[in-house]
Amino acid sequence: MIKIKKSEFNKFIENLQKNYSVFAPVKDGKATAFKKIKSAKDINNKILNTKRSPKEIFFPQSEVLFQYTEKGMEVPKREEKPFAIWGMRNCDTKSLLMLDKVFGEAHQMPKKDMYKDPYWKKKYDNCLVFNLACNEPLSTCFCNWFDGGPFDKTGSDIFVVETDENYIFEAVSDKGKNFLNDCKITENASDKEIKKIEKLKKTAESYLSEKEDISSLFSKTKEIWEEPIWDEIAAKCVNCGACAFVCPTCHCFDVSDEGKGKKGKRIRLWDSCMFTIFTKEASGHNPRSQSTQRVRQRVMHKYNYFMDNYGEHLCTGCGRCVIICPANLDIREVIKKIIRY
Amino acid sequence: MKNTYIPFQMKVKKIYTESPDRTLKTFDLSYVNKDDKFNFLPGQFCEFSILGKGESPFGIASSPTEEDILKFTVNRTGSVTNEIHYLQEGDIVGIRGPLGNWYPVEKFKGQDVVIIGGGFAFTTLRSLLVYMLGHRKDYGKITVVYGARNPDLFIYKDEIKEWEKRDDLTLHLTIDNPVKGWNKLTGFVPTVTKEVSLDPTSWCVVCGPPIMIKYTLPVLTEIGFPDEKIYTSLERRMKCGIGKCGRCNIGSKYVCIDGPVFSYEEIKKIPEAL
Numbered sequence: 094m095i096k097i098k099k100s101e102f103n104k105f106i107e108n109l110q111k112n113y114s115v116f117a118p119v120k121d122g123k124a125t126a127f128k129k130i131k132s133a134k135d136i137n138n139k140i141l142n143t144k145r146s147p148k149e150i151f152f153p154q155s156e157v158l159f160q161y162t163e164k165g166m167e168v169p170k171r172e173e174k175p176f177a178i179w180g181m182r183n184c185d186t187k188s189l190l191m192l193d194k195v196f197g198e199a200h201q202m203p204k205k206d207m208y209k210d211p212y213w214k215k216k217y218d219n220c221l222v223f224n225l226a227c228n229e230p231l232s233t234c235f236c237n238w239f240d241g242g243p244f245d246k247t248g249s250d251i252f253v254v255e256t257d258e259n260y261i262f263e264a265v266s267d268k269g270k271n272f273l274n275d276c277k278i279t280e281n282a283s284d285k286e287i288k289k290i291e292k293l294k295k296t297a298e299s300y301l302s303e304k305e306d307i308s309s310l311f312s313k314t315k316e317i318w319e320e321p322i323w324d325e326i327a328a329k330c331v332n333c334g335a336c337a338f339v340c341p342t343c344h345c346f347d348v349s350d351e352g353k354g355k356k357g358k359r360i361r362l363w364d365s366c367m368f369t370i371f372t373k374e375a376s377g378h379n380p381r382s383q384s385t386q387r388v389r390q391r392v393m394h395k396y397n398y399f400m401d402n403y404g405e406h407l408c409t410g411c412g413r414c415v416i417i418c419p420a421n422l423d424i425r426e427v428i429k430k431i432i433r434y
Numbered sequence: 435m436k437n438t439y440i441p442f443q444m445k446v447k448k449i450y451t452e453s454p455d456r457t458l459k460t461f462d463l464s465y466v467n468k469d470d471k472f473n474f475l476p477g478q479f480c481e482f483s484i485l486g487k488g489e490s491p492f493g494i495a496s497s498p499t500e501e502d503i504l505k506f507t508v509n510r511t512g513s514v515t516n517e518i519h520y521l522q523e524g525d526i527v528g529i530r531g532p533l534g535n536w537y538p539v540e541k542f543k544g545q546d547v548v549i550i551g552g553g554f555a556f557t558t559l560r561s562l563l564v565y566m567l568g569h570r571k572d573y574g575k576i577t578v579v580y581g582a583r584n585p586d587l588f589i590y591k592d593e594i595k596e597w598e599k600r601d602d603l604t605l606h607l608t609i610d611n612p613v614k615g616w617n618k619l620t621g622f623v624p625t626v627t628k629e630v631s632l633d634p635t636s637w638c639v640v641c642g643p644p645i646m647i648k649y650t651l652p653v654l655t656e657i658g659f660p661d662e663k664i665y666t667s668l669e670r671r672m673k674c675g676i677g678k679c680g681r682c683n684i685g686s687k688y689v690c691i692d693g694p695v696f697s698y699e700e701i702k703k704i705p706e707a708l
Binding site for chain 2 (some may be wrong): 209347359
């Protein structure tokens, strides 16, 4: 493990910017988000779980799929520099692995190439992910339920721990190893500092609420499909879709054309299964016209369908939906209710 | 890497108005670039788009045995289908496909097949029927039950006349309510299905409006068709067509990539399928 002094942080980021477009947690108006930074000074390492998740770096709220003119269709050119993301938390690095399953392939299909999403792949495949350990997780964090944790390294290239004086780096992936080998940081972390990481980890974990055993969640969700519990769960929901928009794993989108005459563009935009028109067909037929059906869909997608298709739950326990819900609908309570039903 | 979101161009070669109220039109499209030509099987669908107006999924109504064209029949009902109905011969449209799975024509080989359809959902069933007639020797007895609300709302009327003349095909046409001059069957598809004495050792393919599918499948069970030999094609609102945008799912299955063709056996395992 190697380290830089906190006083060297800005220089480290500036060096990183030479070869990468650097994204990091910043204040964005009243919100916090991962944005491409101009200067290292913009970075705020105190921000824990950004209000908007970093999925928008790879899968922005709106993205032009192609532009068209009389001459034909063209995919907009994107900048050539690969992305480096500083300061992602474990709940977010794990979400990237899940989204890569959706956008990088598709379940159960033989001809995989046509199911790759080139917009996602181009950005994700070359990116470098710095996972910053959470020294003081929030009260809404429940990453431990999904076998994640404030010091878990899954999904990152380089794992970073912030101590009082230093940032300590550990390579996780080959990509991360190569980067650290080439980056000319020579100072090794001392044994004392490495021990300190263990201590920080224990403290961080003590912030989390007790781990819920969710091993029965998959089978239970299926069993209770037709039970009235869904009405109880959905009663609070106002179908605003905020949970889906802040969620690091929600990936549903709409495709829409904007243009007049022979010029225009086709755009994809975030969408949510919470909205009535999400599944409404032109004929008027709507398979999920009721709020209960839509809430059930969201919960089932997270804790049953994704497991069926990709072998894990589509949730990392980041708690963003818990924070943002205007009706105080707490997904942790929903999970507990389902398990105990 | 192939970009499956980008449509290729096809030219509107011929337009047929299928119903006197002009709500149903069929479009024969020809390839602008021969390289875009793709192989497909009956039951698959495409995303049909008019740039600036949007994109919608439609089952391919032509058969792979019909060279160089793709056929789509479109009911005028929403904003995209409206625009499609405004198309003129010679216009250029965008196509993405073929998407989804297909009717198991390989399993049907050497076997009897029953096709049950309703209204303008006969599109992929036409593809299947024309395909099997094109490989007639590969298949056993072919029986078709086709229902529409009234005689005007059958699609492919000229072809139906040709099919009626064939002696290697049994065709049962039915309308919902009696109409003067109609000398074929009368009654809803599920009822007629029960009445025409189908052979339950056949394979069966059902496609129609959701309500028709829902009430026809149990009738087939009653007659004695095993669940794994009954196939149907489902529809859901779709955008991407490649299992990402998240709206066409029924349970953990996505109609766009796991379907649109499902066996009754599979459907019974998914609570919200019908």
